[in-house]
Amino acid sequence: MDPMAAIRETFFQECEEQLAELESGLLAIEAGDSDPETVNAVFRAVHSIKGGAGAFSLDDLVRFAHVFETTLDHVRAGRLAATPETLKVMLRAADILSDLVRAAREGTAVDEARCAALADELRALDPNGGVEEEDDLSDLNFQPVLVQLDGLDDLDDFELTSDPRHVFHIKFKPRPSLYAKANEAALVLRDLRELGELKVACDASDLPHLTEIDPEGAYLCWDMELTTDKDETAVREVFEFVAWDCDLEITQEGAEGAASGADADAEVAALLALVRGADQNDGEPVSAGVTESAMTGATEEPPAAQVVPLPVKQAAKAAEGELKAASPTIRVDLDRVDRLINLVGELVINQAMLSQRVLEAGLARASAVAVGLDELEQLTREIQDSVMAIRAQPVKSVFQRMPRLVREIAAITGKSVRLVTDGEATEVDKTVIERLADPLTHMIRNAIDHGLESPEKRIAAGKPEEGLVRLSALHRSGRIVIEVSDDGAGINRPRVKSIAVEKGLIAADAQLSDDEIDNLIFLPGFSTASEISDISGRGVGMDVVKRSIQALGGRISIASRPGHGSTFTMSLPLTLAVLDGMVVTVAGQTLVVPLTAIVETLQPKDSEVHGLGDNARVISIRNKFTPLIDVGRELSYRASAADPMASVALLVETEGGGRSALLVDAIQGQRQVVIKSLEANYQHVPGIAAATILGDGRVALILDVDAVVATSRVEPAFFDDAMAAVG
Amino acid sequence: MSKTILTVDDSRTMRDMLLLALSDAGYRVLQAQDGMHGLEVLQQEMPDVIVTDINMPRLDGFGFIEGVRRDSKHRAVPILVLTTESDTDKKDRARRAGATGWIVKPFDPAKLVAAIRRVAA
Numbered sequence: 001m002d003p004m005a006a007i008r009e010t011f012f013q014e015c016e017e018q019l020a021e022l023e024s025g026l027l028a029i030e031a032g033d034s035d036p037e038t039v040n041a042v043f044r045a046v047h048s049i050k051g052g053a054g055a056f057s058l059d060d061l062v063r064f065a066h067v068f069e070t071t072l073d074h075v076r077a078g079r080l081a082a083t084p085e086t087l088k089v090m091l092r093a094a095d096i097l098s099d100l101v102r103a104a105r106e107g108t109a110v111d112e113a114r115c116a117a118l119a120d121e122l123r124a125l126d127p128n129g130g131v132e133e134e135d136d137l138s139d140l141n142f143q144p145v146l147v148q149l150d151g152l153d154d155l156d157d158f159e160l161t162s163d164p165r166h167v168f169h170i171k172f173k174p175r176p177s178l179y180a181k182a183n184e185a186a187l188v189l190r191d192l193r194e195l196g197e198l199k200v201a202c203d204a205s206d207l208p209h210l211t212e213i214d215p216e217g218a219y220l221c222w223d224m225e226l227t228t229d230k231d232e233t234a235v236r237e238v239f240e241f242v243a244w245d246c247d248l249e250i251t252q253e254g255a256e257g258a259a260s261g262a263d264a265d266a267e268v269a270a271l272l273a274l275v276r277g278a279d280q281n282d283g284e285p286v287s288a289g290v291t292e293s294a295m296t297g298a299t300e301e302p303p304a305a306q307v308v309p310l311p312v313k314q315a316a317k318a319a320e321g322e323l324k325a326a327s328p329t330i331r332v333d334l335d336r337v338d339r340l341i342n343l344v345g346e347l348v349i350n351q352a353m354l355s356q357r358v359l360e361a362g363l364a365r366a367s368a369v370a371v372g373l374d375e376l377e378q379l380t381r382e383i384q385d386s387v388m389a390i391r392a393q394p395v396k397s398v399f400q401r402m403p404r405l406v407r408e409i410a411a412i413t414g415k416s417v418r419l420v421t422d423g424e425a426t427e428v429d430k431t432v433i434e435r436l437a438d439p440l441t442h443m444i445r446n447a448i449d450h451g452l453e454s455p456e457k458r459i460a461a462g463k464p465e466e467g468l469v470r471l472s473a474l475h476r477s478g479r480i481v482i483e484v485s486d487d488g489a490g491i492n493r494p495r496v497k498s499i500a501v502e503k504g505l506i507a508a509d510a511q512l513s514d515d516e517i518d519n520l521i522f523l524p525g526f527s528t529a530s531e532i533s534d535i536s537g538r539g540v541g542m543d544v545v546k547r548s549i550q551a552l553g554g555r556i557s558i559a560s561r562p563g564h565g566s567t568f569t570m571s572l573p574l575t576l577a578v579l580d581g582m583v584v585t586v587a588g589q590t591l592v593v594p595l596t597a598i599v600e601t602l603q604p605k606d607s608e609v610h611g612l613g614d615n616a617r618v619i620s621i622r623n624k625f626t627p628l629i630d631v632g633r634e635l636s637y638r639a640s641a642a643d644p645m646a647s648v649a650l651l652v653e654t655e656g657g658g659r660s661a662l663l664v665d666a667i668q669g670q671r672q673v674v675i676k677s678l679e680a681n682y683q684h685v686p687g688i689a690a691a692t693i694l695g696d697g698r699v700a701l702i703l704d705v706d707a708v709v710a711t712s713r714v715e716p717a718f719f720d721d722a723m724a725a726v727g
Numbered sequence: 728m729s730k731t732i733l734t735v736d737d738s739r740t741m742r743d744m745l746l747l748a749l750s751d752a753g754y755r756v757l758q759a760q761d762g763m764h765g766l767e768v769l770q771q772e773m774p775d776v777i778v779t780d781i782n783m784p785r786l787d788g789f790g791f792i793e794g795v796r797r798d799s800k801h802r803a804v805p806i807l808v809l810t811t812e813s814d815t816d817k818k819d820r821a822r823r824a825g826a827t828g829w830i831v832k833p834f835d836p837a838k839l840v841a842a843i844r845r846v847a848a
Contacts, residue, residue, distance in 0.1 A: 003747050011740035044782050052740040054833035182805040182827045183846065191845060241828035241845065
């Protein structure tokens with residue numbers, strides 16, 4: 001790749017990080033974080049974006065970042081208080097900045113009016129109220145370049161009309177500070193020589209006796225005559241870095257008001273006086289010999305009279321920053337990690353096969369080979385866990401996109417919303433995270449748009465005007481559970497039911513429990529919005545959310561209390577790559593049941609199993625009736641019901657918390673299996689989550705417990721009707 | 728022998744750009760991510776010129792320059808400061824901290840190399 005293109009890519013990656021830091025910093029400040037380092041980090045984020053954008057000539061981005069940076073600088077310097085109002089503007093500015101970055105990356109257009117409006121809002125925060133002042137400053141940025149170019153242009157014109165050669169007399173006396181800053185007088189002379197013909201006379205008269213020499217002192221002075229076709233600007237530029245640390249006198253021969261020999265003595269006297277006072281007064285070193293006109297525009301620096309002492313705070317801040325050293329990281333191409341994970345997956349399968357072969361060979365369990373294999377198994381597992389950990393990332397990267405979403409939807413709906421996030425550090429596989437963003441976005445939209453009431457209604461209901469949306473993540477029994485809850489009105493069950501009837505999703509006289517009504521919103525074709533707003537969906541409903549969660553091997557459930565709000569709970573596997581499973585036999589087929597779902601296994605007794613209608617059966621477990629699901633029949637492996645007495649029942653818990661018993665023929669054992677996607681290689685099969693390769697090299701299907709339980713449960717009439725209506 | 732330049736910048740983009748421009752110009756390039764890291768690198772290396780950013784976490788450019796100037800081994804190394812704008816105030820502070828010169832961002836490789844040549848013996 002072209003190196004600049006690669007750097008450009010790096011820049012945009014870095015922008016993403018800085019935008020994230022910017023937002024989390026602003027949110028921390030909003031939440032009361034008063035650590036100056038937080039403000040500094042926020043400032044640095046914008047500053048870096050601006051710096052990089054400048055390098056790639058992304059002018060829109062530079063302009064906006066500059067205004068934003070200026071505002072942040074005021075906050076940093078304590079000139080502007082970080083009030084909630086100020087922070088609101090800045091958070092929106094962060095959103096715009098993020099839009100601008102994306103626009104720059106993709107080369108798309110931005111909403112210029114919106115940018116300009118927000119830039120004005122930012123400027124309005126300026127404690128100096130100085131819109132004009134800002135503009136002056138931004139002009140100033142480009143001035144040095146412009147002036148120099150003008151100068152050169154003038155020179156070109158000049159050359160055409162008259163003798164281009166000038167003679168400059170330069171008197172250059174470095175001070176000790178010049179050397180202390182690692183500047184070197186000899187280098188200045190070298191650069192001067194490059195401009196033209198240089199005659200140098202070194203004045204060593206100040207040089208003391210060797211025993212009195214201060215090694216750090218400055219004793220030499222140079223008188224030079226430079227004949228060049230360059231103008232004074234170019235000559236002065238040579239002294240750009242040293243102008244403050246030397247006595248410099250540049251006079252142009254023949255220029256008006258040039259110092260003549262007569263008053264040279266007086267000048268030298270004045271100069272000497274300056275030199276003596278130099279240590280106390282680091283002031284304007286340029287002597288009177290320079291004409292006013294030559295000064296104008298010649299240097300980009302104003303007289304260095306206003307001296308800003310270095311704040312002592314700086315050192316303290318630096319020391320403080322030391323404590324916050326980030327742990328070292330490396331960036332690795334995701335493909336490489338994926339390849340490693342695949343290989344480790346193969347290794348696990350291979351190791352399992354090997355174990356089985358050894359077992360089949362009839363070697364004793366205590367034989368050296370078997371013991372060695374046990375160790376290998378442990379190591380393989382550890383390698384696998386470690387490799388998986390590489391892919392694990394905190395959900396923060398998705399969570400931190402939500403505050404912006406909440407702000408935007410709150411603005412569109414006119415509702416006042418507070419978003420509380422919890423468990424951002426919870427880690428989950430990167431592929432899961434990536435595919436989490438869309439469903440989560442949709443659920444948050446839904447929570448604000450449909451869940452929360454309008455401020456008036458909330459006040460009337462005796463609730464705080466500001467609605468609360470809570471987003472939380474936690475690990476629970478090998479899965480990650482993400483909850484989106486709101487303190488809104490809860491699901492309006494009569495309305496949901498009437499809509500479902502209206503849309504032909506259920507029969508008009510269907511008797512449904514509250515739970516069943518709530519779950520209607522997941523049915524395809526159900527949407528409570530009377531018109532499709534651009535908020536809650538580009539025409540998609542909760543069914544799409546449910547499907548995308550299911551595609552991840554996850555479940556979604558809902559709990560709602562009228563008047564108190566709703567909670568959507570998603571439970572997802574931590575990784576999409578491995579699974580602890582129970583290997584079972586059903587009608588001669590080998591299936592894997594995810595271990596996380598299994599509560600216990602039991603041998604049904606005749607007295608415990610009861611028929612219910614034609615097909616359904618229940619089993620009494622500790623005096624509780626639990627649906628007994630014949631896996632063989634559900635998956636159409638066989639037509640007739642299995643004999644419960646000759647089978648094993650697996651008591652499983654589904655995502656909603658309900659329990660069912662799955663009837664299988666026999667249990668083969670428990671094993672960690674590598675998940676091979678069925679969708680990627682074949683297609684989605686209802687009731688089957690994925691496939692795997694067993695130790696003997698055969699393919700086994702992994703049972704989708706919830707799907708099997710769900711289809712067996714919703715056999716009642718309405719579901720068929722619903723499917724007919726939709727399908 | 729080619730000269731060694733130490734670049735100190737917290738932005739990966741900027742470090743990469745400096746690396747590209749300087750190595751194209753034939754310099755050996757060392758990199759540090761902030762002032763603190765820069766001082767650490769200096770414990771093992773003797774660069775001929777240092778190019779540093781100002782706004783950095785942990786230890787900013789001003790603190791870094793002061794640190795270098797206090798170090799008897801490195802106090803004579805020329806230090807160029809990268810400033811986003813020709814901010815007089817910032818240049819002044821950098822100068823006071825002991826900076827040798829400055830480079831105004833965005834820089835082109837020619838400008839960068841010219842500035843380095845100006846201060847490098």
